Amino acid sequence: MSDAGAPQPEYHETLLPSLPVWVVVLAVAACFGLVALRPLGPAGAGVVAGVAVVAAAAALLRSSAxxxxxxxxxxxxxxxxxxxxxxxxxxxxxxxxxxxxxxxxxxxxxxxxxxxxxxxxxxxxxxxxxxxxxxxxxxxxxxxxxxxxxxAGAGGAGDEPSDGSGQAHSRHTG
Structure with missing residues (x-):
């Protein structure tokens, strides 16, 4: 159910990886799980480890900024x-x-x-x-x-912002 009266963001973007990045990272994770962890147990354990490592890599990729x-x-x-x-x-x-x-x-x-x-x-x-x-x-x-x-009120046009100094109003955690 959507809230039609709620104000929407003026801009929103999630910095998710592109498809090629997903493919490479998940393939490497699967190889790591199957090859590196296979000697630790029976054949099925390598597959389980491979799936677990792929799931962990996918979770990390989805947690993009x-x-x-x-x-x-x-x-x-x-x-x-x-x-x-x-x-x-x-x-x-x-x-x-x-x-x-x-x-x-x-x-x-x-x-x-x-x-x-x-x-x-x-x-x-x-x-x-x-x-x-x-x-x-x-x-x-x-x-x-x-x-x-x-x-939203940011300053005017310019080629590139300049430097500043002092104490922060920006918050880098939270």
């Missing part, structure tokens, strides 16, 4: 922040995303990224009391996420 813009708040994974603390937001193409996850990363930044998603969004944190300069968020629909953030 969620990205949501709702009621003036951005949630990315376990972190959340009110949108009035957000400055510029920008779509990050695949090549730039790789650089921001690696050699050009700021150690203070909050990363909610998944390697199987090539593009993303960078969100500037403008709260002077927050030590986190920006959030880097993976997204399969980065243009829609940027539009939702701007509609």
């Amino acid at each position: 969620r990205v949501q813009v709702h009621q003036g708040e951005l949630r990315a994974g376990r972190a959340r922040i009110e949108t009035h603390f957000l400055g510029r937001v920008a779509v990050v193409p695949a090549a730039r995303m790789t650089a921001l996850r690696g050699p050009q990363a700021d150690a203070r930044a909050y990363l909610c990224q998944r390697p199987w998603i090539r593009e993303g969004v960078v969100v500037e944190i403008v709260d002077p009391a927050d030590p986190v300069p920006y959030w880097l968020i993976s997204s399969r629909k980065p243009e829609r996420l940027v539009a939702a953030l701007r509609a």
Whole structure:
């Protein structure tokens, strides 16, 4: 039964792996269960172990991060922040995303990224009391996420957010 009067999120995305990632991870898990655990018991135990390892791997893959813009708040994974603390937001193409996850990363930044998603969004944190300069968020629909953030009150357009410093209004657990 759906609640027709309940406000819906302005944006919602679950960062699930793509089909090829699922296939590879589950195949490796099955091989591990069958090969590594088979010597520990009878033949049936290897199959049971293989199924158990595949089930555990599937559970881990399904527990992917969620990205949501709702009621003036951005949630990315376990972190959340009110949108009035957000400055510029920008779509990050695949090549730039790789650089921001690696050699050009700021150690203070909050990363909610998944390697199987090539593009993303960078969100500037403008709260002077927050030590986190920006959030880097993976997204399969980065243009829609940027539009939702701007509609929710995040700052204007810009090539890329700048750095900041101080104490946090963003919460990275919860």
